[in-house]
Amino acid sequence: MKSQGGHFNKIIINRILATFLLMFVAIGIAMFLGIPNPETLLLIVLVMITSIFGMESGIVSIVMLVLYVMYFYSAEHSFLLYNRGTELAKVIVTALCSLICLLFCSLVIHKRLSKR
Known part of the structure; x- marks a missing residue:
């Protein structure tokens, strides 16, 4: 019999692997299509x-x-x-916007789950 914690860890690992694959495909699509501002699609x-x-x-x-x-x-x-x-600024802005999106989504999800 498996413990609940082991099952929970497997779910998280599967989600992380699925995330890696989804982002890898999205990055591949952005590269293949030559999207000039790929951060919008990836955001x-x-x-x-x-x-x-999560x-x-x-x-x-x-x-x-x-x-x-x-x-x-980056150059080359x-x-x-x-x-x-300006290119370095784009990287910094993308990193900050990504972090804000993550925090906002997590806050909204947590707030909705706590109401149940």
Whole structure:
């Protein structure tokens, strides 16, 4: 007989793996279509994943989103070298907006669950 905690951990791990795959597909679509501002598409996916799977999955989404945006806007895809300050500013703004989206979604979900 398995404990409740073990089952809960498997659910979280499955959600995180599903999140990784969904974000990987979304990033692949953004790259394939050559979307000029991929952070908008990926922010939508982040909000959807966070609202469906929860905060843990949202954190995985943010990490993947920020890493891809760092890659996308960096000079020669070096992650840390940027030609202009505006590209670095886009990365910073995307990271902050992603964090705000995660916190807002988590707050709304927690508030709705606490009313039940």
